[in-house]
Amino acid sequence: MEKISSNQCFGGWQQQFSHDSAVLDCRMRFAVYLPPQVAHGQRVPLLYWLSGLTCSDENFIHKAGAQRVAAELGIAIVVPDTSPRGAAVADDEAYDLGQGAGFYLNATQPPWARHYRMYDYVSQELPSLIAAYFPVNGRSAIAGHSMGGHGALICALKRPQDYVSVSAFSPIAHPVNALWGQKAFSAYLGDDQQTWREWDASLLMAAANVDAHRPCRVDIGLADGFLAAQLQPEALENAAAASGYPLQLHRHEGYDHSYYFIASLIEAQLRFHATQLFAMPG
């Protein structure tokens, strides 16, 4: 693991690292924000942030303004890239397939299957690396935007034992029923749509047992041009109603799909996670 950068930020440290990922079979970069509390030897809880289409590990750390609140609360933030990367990694010219568009699943189809295992990477390999090298205390939450909102929801729904809470901005909530999801899933998973179902947050949430429920906050902007066709938050709302899943869905008039929306509401999501990350066990 190599440290690429370290910048003082709100009394803590915004850092970037690269490492060889065994799961993805390529070199990967990720960002970590360490709050000031770690300087005093404290181990802190952790939020994973999964970014959207075309993003890298940098969009969130540059644009969301999350470090201010993370510093106050004493939460570390880990931001992986959105796909495997590199000249040897399969790619596509479209912005919504290939590099920058890994969709946080494990691909089964050529040419994607060799490298595109972002689900295993963000939910297992990266957490192991973080636990080994950073002063975290084992309590983790997960959040994301758009494709990353989809990613956060499926991680928390498939591995509830690993996360105390989950949130999303403008998630692709029902990808089997949306063009972005259908294009990615048919490429990465193939034509058998039965295999798609385990990567769809609405289908997973509708079937979630009560002991797998986690506090879940979703924020959407009503001026988001992708809302009706690609995001479909109503599907998630219906799924939560079906299984009694504790979903808090907040609709915001005037806000769109951009980082200006994330910046405006990230404090609310961080404070939502803090109530779980700092809850007394038991």
Added chain:
Amino acid sequence: MEKISSNQCFGGWQQQFSHDSAVLDCRMRFAVYLPPQVAHGQRVPLLYWLSGLTCSDENFIHKAGAQRVAAELGIAIVVPDTSPRGAAVADDEAYDLGQGAGFYLNATQPPWARHYRMYDYVSQELPSLIAAYFPVNGRSAIAGHSMGGHGALICALKRPQDYVSVSAFSPIAHPVNALWGQKAFSAYLGDDQQTWREWDASLLMAAANVDAHRPCRVDIGLADGFLAAQLQPEALENAAAASGYPLQLHRHEGYDHSYYFIASLIEAQLRFHATQLFAMPG
């Protein structure tokens, strides 16, 4: 004037516009943040932000997180570009000369003199446009980073009647004595170094009459790699001591020249300006 974008942000609106600049003889883009208070018909005070080398109108609006505090306080923020732009505008391959590096002065030398009049643009043409089209109340402050910190200081020192306060992050405080300044000034102003003196914040501040004094806050990071050679805050400190100028210079251990430093301290600078922008007249 054409509106390029408008995004809801912290209850207000982050917008971008383009217009034909007569002073610069080219099409220019600028950004405006309008706080939520303007929706109620209120006219608000204004902060100009001048950006550093290689920046456009976008770096600050994406990375500083200023909108949150501006929304709370009720301050508009106007962010011009850092130089004239376009295929017809003289340029240089270096990052520190030509497009993206206008240095907020009026060039006198070929090939720069025709378009490079950023001082007149940011201190006169742009304020006239803002006053005509936006709900501002006539009280303005000015701030900037690095090359833009130099720009903010010289604007406030040369036209104190137009600004109630001035601040800077990591300004190029004594450009006649630094390589960045010497390169730009010799290109834009020529070899007669007497002409450089009216664009140097430290020389202007040392000669500032008491009725031209304005509250002035400067923040510098002690881990800034440009500090000693290019920025030279001690020159500004000495100039303030010479003329009794009300300079507050804050040194911050561990912080560097990046936007992470700006994001960490922008709230302090905005609250500093607010005390002047909202002061009762008289």
